[in-house]
Structure formats: C-alpha cells, structure tokens
Amino acid sequence: MEKLANRLGLRTNAHIFFWSAGLMVTFLVVLLTFQDPIGRAFGAGREWIVTNLGWFFILGVTSWLIFLVWLAVSKHGRLRLGKDSDRPAYSNLSWFAMLFAGGIGTVLMFWGVAEPISHFTTPPVAGVEPYSVEAARDAMGISLYHLGLHTWAIFTLPGLAFGYFIYRHDLPMRVSSVFWPFLKERIHGPIGKTIDVFAVLGTLFGLAVSLGLGTSQINAGLTALTGIPDAVWPKVVIITVLTMVATASIVVGLDKGVKRLSNLNILMAVGLMIFVLIAGDTVFLLRSMIESIGIYAQDLVPLSFWNDAMAQFTKDGGWGWQGGWTVFYWAWTVTWAPFMGVFLARISRGRTIRQFIGGVLVAPAAFTLVWFVIFGWSAMEIDGIGGTGGSISAAVAESVPLAMFEFFAQFPAATLVSGIAVVVVALFFATSSDSASLVVDMLCAGTGDAGPVRQRVFWGISEGALAASLIVLGGTAGLTALQEVITVIGLPIFVMTFVMVFAVLAGLRQEPARVGAPIAAAAIASRHGPVRAEPGRSDPADTEPAHTEPAHTEPVVPADGGNGVRAGGHDGSPEPARDAARSRPPT
DSSP: OHHHHHHTTOOSOHHHHHHHHHHHHHHHHHHHHSHHHHHHHHHHHHHHHHHHSHHHHHHHHHHHHHHHHHHHHSGGGGOBSSOTTOOOSSOHHHHHHHHHHHTOBHHHHHHHHHHHHHHHHSOSSTTOOTTSHHHHHHHHHHHHHHHSHHHHHHHHHHHHHHIIIIIISOOOSSGGGGGHHHHGGGGGSHHHHHHHHHHHHHHHHHHHHHHHHHHHHHHHHHHHHHOOOOSHHHHHHHHHHHHHHHHHHHHHTOHHHHHHHHHHHHHHHHHHHHHHHHHSOHHHHHHHHHHHHHHHHHHHHHHHTOOOTTHHHHSSOSSHHHHHTHHHHHHHHHTTHHHHHHHHHHHHTTOBHHHHHHHHHHHHHHHHHHHHIIIIIHHHHHHOTTSSOOHHHHHHHHOGGGHHHHHHTTSTTHHHHHHHHHHHHHHHHHHHHHHHHHHHHHHHHTSSSOOOHHHHHHHHHHHHHHHHHHHHHHGGGHHHHHHHHHHHHHHHHHHHHHHHHHHHHHHHHTGGGOOSSOHHHHHHHHHHSOOOOOTTOSOGGGTSSOOOOOOOSOOOOOSSOSTTOOOBOTTSOBOOOOBOOOOOOOO
C-alpha cells in the first residue's frame, strides 16, 4: 500500500486511506447494485436499534453533558489543551465568533420552522391537543432540547478529547489517538487503524446524509420558485452540480472567494433572522424569548431522561416518535463528532478545559435559542396558536423541506427572501463538501497539514457520489431511507465516542505524573528512545515504534469544522462561517 501511495503521489497513511476508500467504494457499489435488499436491511437495522438501544442513545448524550459540566467545574478545568505554557492563538472575540458561526446553517434555517411546527401539529406527549397553547410550549421546549446543549455536548466531547491528547500529549491528528490510555503504542497498529477507518467512514456517511437532505431543501425551494419537480433526478443533478463546484474550488484554489462567500452566508442568515424579527410580531417575539429561556430550563432535565417508557401501555408503538426524532438526531450528529472535533480542537489550543467547555456548550446553544424563538414562535403564531392549523402546518404535512418557503410566503418580498434562502443553502452545500474533504484527508494523514490536491479532490467527489447514491437508494422515500442509514452507521461511532469519556478520565489521572515531556512521548521514549518525526513517510509506526508527531507550527485550520463550520480556507487562516447542509427528517 505504501508503494502504491508513493506511486500515486499521495501524502497520507496508506493503510487508513486505502481501506477507507476501498470500503466506501464497496458500499457505493453494493448500495446501487442491491437497492431493495440493502434498503430492507437498513430498515430492519434501524428498527432493532431504536427498539432495543434507543435508551442507550438518550442516556449516553445526557451522560456526556453531565460529564462535561462536572469536568468544567472540577480541578481539571484549569488544565490547558496543550502545554502548560501555551496560550490561546485567538482572542476571545475571534474565538466566540467562530463558535457563533457554528450555530448558523441550513440545519437552523430548515428546522427553525419545521421542527416546532411538526411538534405543534402532532404533539409527542399524550393528552396534548394539536395547535393548543400547551402544544406550542412543548414544541419549543423539545426543539431547544434537540438542538441546544445536548447537540453541542456531542461535539464538545470529541473536541475536548482531540485537543487534550493531540496537543497536551503530542499525538497524531487521528481519532485513535484519543484511545492512547488504553492502547498505548497500539494506536499505530491494526487496532488503531481500524478505529480511524471507522471514524472516516462514519464521517463520510454523516456528511452524505447532510448533503442529501440539504439537496432536498434546495429542490423544495426550486419547486416553490420555478416549478421544477420535487423528485429523485433533480436531486441527483443538484448534488452533481454542487459537487463539481466544490471540486473546482479545491483544484483552482478559490480560497479567498470561498471565504468571502462563507462570510456572506453568515450575514445572509443573520439578516434573514433580523428580517423576521422586524417584519413579524416583534413585541411578541421579544417576550417569547425571555419565556423560552424558562421553558428550556424547566424542560431540560425531564426531556434528558425521557424514554416514553409508558407508551406501550397507552398507545401503539413504544419508540415510534423518539426513534424518528431524538434517537435519529443523536445517531446522526455523532457521525459528525470526528469532523467537528477537529475544528474545535484546532481553534482552541491553549485554552483551559473550563474555557473550552463553557464556550463551546454555551455560545452556540444560546444562538440556537434565539433562532428558534424568532422562527419557531413566528411560525406557530402565523399558523394559529389555539386554532386548527394553517398553511405552514399543511406544508410540513406535505413535505418537510417546504416549511421554510411557506413560512417566508407570509412575509413581504416572499420570492426574494425565498431565493436568498435557496442561495444560502446551496453555498453551504458546496463549501461544506470542500471543507469536509480537507478534514477527512487530515484524519487519514494524522497531521494538520493539507494533503495534495488530488487527495482532497478524491474525497470531494466521493462524498457527492455517496450522497447521490443514498438519494437514489431512498427514491421517493429518500428522507426515511437516509434516516435508516445514518441510525445504523451512527451506532458504532456512538459507542466509540462514549469510550472517549473514560479515555479522558484515564488521561487526567496521569496528570500528576507529568514531568516535562508529554505523557505519550515520554512513554514511547522510555522504551524505544526519542520520538522523531519523519516527513514523507506514510506512517513511521508501520516499521518502527516511534510515531510522527504533528508539527507545532500554526496548523491549517479545517476549512469547515463539520456541522458546517467554515473555519477558514486551505491556507490555514480561520474565520467564522457557516453550518453544513444538515437537515433532519421526522418520521
């Protein structure tokens, strides 16, 4: 494999790259060749997971949130993500701006209307009347639960683990490095490479689902604006065109242009939010914002542990609603954990654990609350709180991606605003694919340096092909099919992320033993001599115990932090941007 990598001019870990690429291509061929049996297999797998392990997903994410809060207030909160002498590379303002950018994207544009309206129309809590005041209140509480602190806990945990082990222990930029306390030098062997391959595949599938669902929203917008049919073939065309745009940006190096477009995306998204606030019932929204803080605080603990265990005694189906919403949310979001973790670690080197957890959890969650209040409460008010429903709930019942465009139809300059929304989603799509190519390439290589263009082009094309394949596999039931695929793929990534809790605890227990050299480097040196980096080698650990350490020059910040955070271009200069196209379907 190393000879082939050298012959192709690649600069990566040959084993991780070729195994990840080979398995991905195999999945593509199998998905397209055996569509019906594969579709049934994923459907059966999802049904088994949500029925038997739904409680594990819900308990797991809540446990991670509790662990992070405990860690932040503990004595370990003073430790830095890096050497004790390291200090943050970015000011608080710049850092918060990048975290703020992480809260913006098509996930909020899409679900800011669709999720509250979905719960408002079909309350998940037994005995609550649709369109009632109580249904509206519950809809807001559940929406904030799904996209607030819990979602960001899923990103904060791997980001913390990456930052701690990569920068404080001088380990490679790979997911396997997090498991150093358990595996030691074996992170460079078959076990470590298996972990890294699973992480790469999970990230690719998570991104493919996001691109597929983002395409559904673009298609819905074009249908509303131009009459283009909402069908499989337009989605495949959209994915193809935008993948070509993303690939072109890699080839010709449109870093400055992409950066400017990313900043424009932020301004456009925030502009839409301010437009709705001013054009809507401003006083009602401001009052609702204060009240929603209380709703979230009141509902957070009950929802964190709610498994609807009594459902089997009161209604049909014990996991129908949560399997399609909460379990799917957590399974999908965790596939972005390696992707987002890299970004968060990159921009946070030198910060204390307490600063990191507080900033990453609170800042994006706070923006999410503001977004949902403005879009969610506006949509429910327009649809008729205390009434029988209106055009927005009817649009959600027909096609979830139509919700935002039906919502904008109730405001002045509806066509212009809807057109802006389509452009924002499309740009998020293209730039997120470009950025993901860089991050996946970094996870394969194990360093923060950008690999050759051909490597990133390969991953960019692969991501588009995988997304298109999932759309074709799903057919007219594309949203349901994507939901099934990501729930199955997310399970092993979820287990892997859960183990990170114990890895971080094990690493922290070794802190008193640190004397000068990082733990990992000192442990290797004590047995095999000094650690040395060998540039140009695919993986020194394949032939000797020493491993390649990441360079300590200013690293290349991923162009997209996963979950759509555009941190900067491939030249390494981070800057706030946008969230990837990551829309989520209900059952």
